[in-house]
Ligand code: FES
């Protein structure tokens with residue numbers, strides 16, 4: 018199979034990669050860059066576990082081909098932390114007990130991050146609607162919603178994407 | 179009521195939170211080993227067939243293909259750990275034959291250098307089947323004797339149990355209610371799909387398997403049995419797990435054994451990972467049941483008799499079909515003090531995907547029937563459903579006839595009272611009914627309740643070992659060694675709290691081991707809501723032993739009598755002379771390193787089985803709004819009160835109650851696999867509908883703390899029970915709202931519209 022060269026900006030660094038035309042963004046992140054924090058829950062765009070930020074928007078990395086993101090800026094859960102300090106969303110998810118198995122968590126946090134970037138003070142309804150793209154089988158959503166609400170208040174839109 | 183503690187009863191942050199929010203937590207899907215092969219299955223397109231011929235010759239010629247394994251040589255595990263008790267039973271656990279028993283049943287797997295080569299190789303395989311007649315209906319399967327799904331017949335298990343005299347009981351009844359209930363084939367739908375494993379068989383004859391199993395130690399037994407290896411040559415490592423809910427209560431059908439087999443052939447690590455569709459079609463589900471129930475009561479609302487007959491649909495294979503039925507029995511009989519109870523059940527093979535354990539085991543099915551019956555009786559007797567429960571539930575001090583154990587803690591009354599108060603039960607019960615009569619409303623509101631009992635652990639019904647080791651280091655920090663598998667509920671955090679409390683050493687100083695059979699003593703695993711209780715007891719005992727050893731050193735060091743010593747915040751001191759003290763870290767350094775005549779580490783170990791199987795209790799108050807034009811049900815609010823004994827970590831307990839509540843709503847309203855001619859129609863998240871953030875109502879979690887005397891610090895379970903009686907409460911609320919009694923799960927708008935028409 019013929020490989021194609023792409024250049025992508027991931028979590029602050031540029032990478033030059035050779036990818037197959039059929040490789041999905043989630044595969045490239047997980048298998049080539051070893052960024053396994055991004056999860057795959059369905060591969061069909063239905064669960065949100067694979068959510069990453071692409072040029073400031075929340076996208077499903079299982080539905081995007083790697084060749085489509087040539088030249089783009091991508092943020093994954095691994096790039097959210099600021100130095101040794103947890104990002105306000107990460108702090109809120111731990112302090113609000115918004116995690117159980119944690120498999121949905123990176124996707125939820127990245128969805129919320131893009132939301133807060135684009136809409137600095139979302140209310141509970143907006144957050145709930147936004148997180149409806151992310152399935153969670155463990156928590157019943159109540160606490161993730163509260164965690165995002167808390168983080169949004171702390172951040173006032175100050176986030177990186 | 180409870181004395182103050184340093185760690186127990188506190189909502190401490192979970193120990194794995196930071197790993198999980200930073201993306202560094204490794205799940206089975208994230209494990210990559212050097213030189214790893216990729217494998218995939220070919221699954222049967224037939225619901226029932228004989229595999230006549232498998233031709234892999236062209237596939238094997240493909241460069242990069244390394245190994246093939248088929249069901250002709252690789253055994254399936256078809257029973258659970260109860261069968262490990264005898265050599266004879268153990269042999270029957272493993273099935274090797276050429277029959278496929280459901281659409282999606284694995285036939286063979288190929289391992290190759292990369293995924294593309296595997297896919298190509300699979301397309302070159304030719305499998306010749308001889309289709310056999312398939313049976314999808316368990317009632318037909320019981321009658322049909324020509325078609326045998328397993329050689330021993332289609333009835334996997336049957337049981338009749340009588341308590342008291344059912345005929346006498348029915349004679350004494352003033353009213354008798356009889357109905358048949360049917361429940362759905364619910365799927366676990368854990369966010370990390372079932373079915374990722376990496377196996378490595380090394381040339382030294384040792385097999386290492388990364389598996390998300392809930393039962394690492396039993397899985398080690400299963401793998402050792404299937405591959406005929408000694409136990410000490412099998413190592414099971416359980417990484418973080420993206421939810422299990424019972425579905426990983428053993429090995430995954432066609433996964434770990436297959437992977438290990440392929441690795442043994444190649445000497446290279448082999449990874450297999452099921453897609454979401456494979457998770458839906460090929461891995462275990464809840465047992466759908468048909469439950470005929472006849473309940474008798476006196477005019478005053480005293481239960482006199484319950485007569486139950488259950489047919490449980492096992493699918494093509496089932497490892498838990500006996501336990502699930504036993505659970506129907508023990509929770510059904512245990513909850514109410516009905517003097518005459520007749521229970522019969524059959525578990526029946528059909529040509530559908532296998533069934534196993536799913537949160538609640540057989541209880542959600544049984545509870546739906548029994549709690550619907552109770553609601554009907556209350557209605558007929560014009561009695562408050564709450565009062566009917568209070569009159570009949572089996573109270574503290576009574577003997578549970580199934581377990582033959584005395585009930586030593588029971589907070590059910592408090593659950594009912596608190597739930598009623600916080601939900602506004604009485605007022606809503608009356609007002610909403612009036613409202614419906616006065617206005618010709620198209621949106622009717624209703625409130626319903628139900629209660630439940632669930633056992634903690636397996637007691638003496640199954641081999642249920644737990645063990646732990648506590649090691650104190652020279653700096654006063656602690657290693658807690660346990661095989662307790664954390665599926666996300668947070669039991670490793672809870673066990674660390676128990677260790678901290680028992681030792682008197684700060685929670686932050688406890689480090690919990692990885693879940694790895696190589697380095698941990700045997701534990702039954704995470705099932706039956708048992709870890710806080712059974713696992714907790716083992717940790718408490720191990721920590722107590724360690725503490726006693728610390729005291730023995732401290733007696734010498736401080737010159738005080740042992741009964742005068744206490745530990746708090748890492749300091750050992752004499753109770754009446756607190757200045758006579760030493761830091762645990764100083765004492766441990768002394769005994770381990772400084773004093774070269776000693777050089778001993780404090781190590782406490784404990785192993786054994788929990789003394790009982792205490793019941794935990796719950797009451798759910800569900801409020802719904804039914805749109806009588808569309809049949810749509812909206813759950814407005816759940817008020818869920820659970821008696822968990824002592825809540826070691828209240829925040830984690832509430833997390834279970836809320837999450838279990840949502841799973842219960844799914845079981846009630848949206849979830850169930852649809853099967854047509856053996857084919858599962860809704861094998862993705864668009865068609866199998868899980869609730870999303872915008873669908874969930876407010877859930878008010880209430881913790882009721884009874885003090886279970888056999889439990890660690892009074893603790894019992896919670897994990898399963900919190901979803902058990904949600905569906906029955908919702909059904910009762912729908913009845914209150916509309917007068918429509920639904921007997922089948924899940925309760926669809928169509929069924930409600932039909933009920934409204936027939937009303
Ligand atoms: S894995 Fe991408 S949406 Fe589920």
Ligand code: FES
Pocket residue numbers: 115116117118119120121122152153154155156369420421666
């Ligand atoms: S925490 Fe398990 S899926 Fe969300």
